[in-house]
Amino acid sequence: MKRLLILGAGTAGTMMANHLRPKLSVTDWEIVMVDQEETHYYQPGFLFLPFDIYTPEQVKKPIKSPLPRVVTLIQATIDKVVPESNEVWLQNGDHLHYDILIIATGTQIAPDEVEGMMGEGWQKDVFDFYTYEGSLALRDKLRTWNGGKLVVHISEMPIKCPVAPLEFAFLADSFFHHKGMRDHVEITFVTPLEGAFTKPKATEALNYLLEEKGVHIVGDFNIEHVDNEKRVIVDYAGKEVPYDLLVTVPPNMGSDMVERSGIGDEMNFIPTNKATLQSKVKENIFALGDATNLPASKAGSVAHFEAEILTENIMLFIEGQPLKESFDGHANCFIETGHNKALLIDFNYTQEPVEGVFPLPGVGPLSLLKESRVNHLGKMAFRWVYWHMLLKGRPIPFVSANMKEAGKILETIE
Amino acid sequence: MELVLAGNQIQLNDQGYLTDFSQWTKEVGEAIAQQEGIALTDAHWKVIHYLQDQHKQDIPLSIRKIGKSNVVSIKEFYDLFPTGPLKISSKIAGIPKPASCI
Ligand SMILES: Cc1cc2nc3c(=O)[nH]c(=O)nc-3n(C[C@H](O)[C@H](O)[C@H](O)COP(=O)(O)OP(=O)(O)OC[C@H]3O[C@@H](n4cnc5c(N)ncnc54)[C@H](O)[C@@H]3O)c2cc1C
Numbered sequence: 001m002k003r004l005l006i007l008g009a010g011t012a013g014t015m016m017a018n019h020l021r022p023k024l025s026v027t028d029w030e031i032v033m034v035d036q037e038e039t040h041y042y043q044p045g046f047l048f049l050p051f052d053i054y055t056p057e058q059v060k061k062p063i064k065s066p067l068p069r070v071v072t073l074i075q076a077t078i079d080k081v082v083p084e085s086n087e088v089w090l091q092n093g094d095h096l097h098y099d100i101l102i103i104a105t106g107t108q109i110a111p112d113e114v115e116g117m118m119g120e121g122w123q124k125d126v127f128d129f130y131t132y133e134g135s136l137a138l139r140d141k142l143r144t145w146n147g148g149k150l151v152v153h154i155s156e157m158p159i160k161c162p163v164a165p166l167e168f169a170f171l172a173d174s175f176f177h178h179k180g181m182r183d184h185v186e187i188t189f190v191t192p193l194e195g196a197f198t199k200p201k202a203t204e205a206l207n208y209l210l211e212e213k214g215v216h217i218v219g220d221f222n223i224e225h226v227d228n229e230k231r232v233i234v235d236y237a238g239k240e241v242p243y244d245l246l247v248t249v250p251p252n253m254g255s256d257m258v259e260r261s262g263i264g265d266e267m268n269f270i271p272t273n274k275a276t277l278q279s280k281v282k283e284n285i286f287a288l289g290d291a292t293n294l295p296a297s298k299a300g301s302v303a304h305f306e307a308e309i310l311t312e313n314i315m316l317f318i319e320g321q322p323l324k325e326s327f328d329g330h331a332n333c334f335i336e337t338g339h340n341k342a343l344l345i346d347f348n349y350t351q352e353p354v355e356g357v358f359p360l361p362g363v364g365p366l367s368l369l370k371e372s373r374v375n376h377l378g379k380m381a382f383r384w385v386y387w388h389m390l391l392k393g394r395p396i397p398f399v400s401a402n403m404k405e406a407g408k409i410l411e412t413i414e
Numbered sequence: 415m416e417l418v419l420a421g422n423q424i425q426l427n428d429q430g431y432l433t434d435f436s437q438w439t440k441e442v443g444e445a446i447a448q449q450e451g452i453a454l455t456d457a458h459w460k461v462i463h464y465l466q467d468q469h470k471q472d473i474p475l476s477i478r479k480i481g482k483s484n485v486v487s488i489k490e491f492y493d494l495f496p497t498g499p500l501k502i503s504s505k506i507a508g509i510p511k512p513a514s515c516i
Contacts, residue, residue, distance in 0.1 A: 156477060156478050157476055158474065158476065192477070220498055222477050224488075236488055236489065236499075237492060237497070265479070266478075266479045274472060293473060293474065
C-alpha cells in the first residue's frame with residue numbers, strides 16, 4: 001500500500017483529499033492528512049465577524065466534516081519534513097513515511113516580527129482580524145468603541161487575501177454610518193503599496209471608492225515599529241501615523257514547520273514551480289495554497305484553481321508521465337465595499353483585473369470592477385459555495401481553472 | 415519609451431523601468447542611479463545583484479524578505495536607497511517594479 005500524505009487540512013488540503021480520493025484506488029493508495037486544529041475555519045468570515053454580520057458558529061465546522069470518509073486524519077503538530085528519507089516527523093514523536101507529499105500548511109500571521117506590535121496595546125487598541133481569536137476580540141472592541149482615529153493597516157506584502165484590509169475599511173465606513181457615528185470616526189488606510197492595490201487598473205477603481213467613502217490613504221508606508229505609548233505607527237523613513245484604534249494585518253509567513261525543515265525561503269514559503277505546482281525541494285513533494293512562493297494571490301479561489309491542476313499532475317506523476325505546465329495564476333475575488341455592495345475582480349499572472357462581466361461573456365450576472373448589489377449577494381453566497389462546493393472539489397458553475405478572456409476588456413501586464 | 419543610456423539603446427516603461435532585462439548593463443544601472451541621485455557603492459551593488467538573482471528565479475520580492483536575506487538589514491536598505499528602497503533598487507537593477515503581492 002502506497003501513502004499520499006497531505007500536510008494541512010485547511011482549504012487546500014481538504015480540496016486535494018476530495019479530488020484525489022475518488023481517483024486513487026483504495027487498495028493501492030492510502031491518504032493520510034495531518035493538522036493541528038480540530039476546527040476548520042471559514043477564514044473569509046473573519047472579515048465579517050468584527051461587525052456582527054456573521055456569528056462565530058457560521059465560520060467554523062469540525063475539521064473532519066468536509067473530508068472524504070476514506071482518509072486518515074491525524075491531529076498533531078508537524079515538526080518537520082525530512083525529504084531525504086521521505087518522512088514527516090510529528091511533535092508527538094511519530095515518524096510518517098510517504099510516497100507522495102502535498103504541503104498545504106498555509107500562512108499565518110507573525111505580529112512578533114514588528115517591534116511593539118504585540119506590546120501593551122495588543123488586543124486593547126491594536127488588533128488583527130486574520131485569526132479567529134483576533135477577529136472576535138475586535139468585535140467586542142467595536143461594540144463599545146466611541147470613535148476616534150481608526151487606522152486600517154497592512155504591514156507588508158504578500159498577505160493572504162490582499163483585498164481583505166480594504167474591505168475592512170469599506171465595511172467600517174458602512175458600520176459606523178449605520179451606528180450613526182461616522183462623523184466621530186476618521187478612517188485611514190495605511191499600506192506599503194503606492195495605492196489601494198497592486199494592479200494599476202484595480203487601484204484606480206479602488207482609490208476612487210476610498211475617496212468617495214471618506215477614507216484617507218497613506219501609501220508607501222513600511223512599518224518599523226508600533227509605539228504603544230504615543231499610539232503611533234512609525235515607518236522606516238520616519239513617517240508617523242497616529243491611531244486610537246489600530247487594525248493591522250501583521251506580516252504573513254509560512255508555517256514554522258517549513259523553517260524547521262529547512263525547505264522554505266526567508267518567509268517560510270515553499271519554492272514551487274509556478275506552472276506545475278511541483279515543489280523545488282524534491283520531485284515527490286508538491287505544494288499549493290498559501291504555503292507556496294508563487295507570484296499569485298494567496299486566496300481560497302486560487303487554491304481552488306490550483307487543486308484542479310495539481311490533481312491532474314499528481315495522477316500524471318504516478319503514471320510516470322511529464323507534468324502539465326498549466327497553472328496560469330488565475331484568481332478571482334469579491335471585494336466587499338460596504339452598504340450591501342461589492343465588486344468582483346478576476347486576474348492571472350499576466351492579465352490585469354479587468355472590467356466586464358463574469359462568468360458569462362456579455363451576460364454576467366456579476367460585474368467586474370464595478371460596485372453592485374449582485375456582487376454583494378455573490379460574496380454572501382460564497383460561504384455556502386465554500387462549504388458545499390469549493391472544499392468538496394466540485395467545479396464552481398461556469399468558472400474554469402484557467403482564465404477566460406471573452407467578455408472582458410483586457411490589459412496585459414508588462 | 416526609448417532612450418539612449420550610457421551609449422545603449424534601451425526600452426523603458428512610462429515609470430522608467432526597463433521592459434527587457436537583457437538590455438541591462440552595469441553602465442545602464444549606473445546611469446539610472448545617477449538620475450535617482452544615488453552614487454553606487456559596493457553595498458549598493460550587493461543588493462542589486464541579489465535582486466537580479468531573485469528576479470531570474472521568478473521569486474517575488476518584498477522589503478522584509480530582503481531584510482531577512484543576510485544581504486542588507488531593512489535599515490541599511492533605506493540608507494542605501496532612501497525614498498523607496500525596493501522601487502528604486504529594482505529600477506537600477508533593470509527588473510520590473512515589484513508587484514509585491516498581487
Ligand atoms: C480575513 C480573511 C478573508 C479572506 N477572504 C477571502 C475571500 O474572500 N476569498 C478567498 O478566496 N480567500 C479569502 N481568504 C483567504 C483564504 O482563506 C486562504 O487563502 C485559504 O484558506 C488558503 O488555504 P490553505 O489550505 O493554503 O491554508 P489554510 O486554510 O490556512 O490551512 C492551513 C492548515 O495547515 C495547518 N497547519 C499549519 N502548520 C501546521 C503544523 N505545523 N502542524 C499541523 N498543522 C499545521 C493549519 O492548522 C491549517 O488548518 C481570506 C483570508 C482571511 C484571513
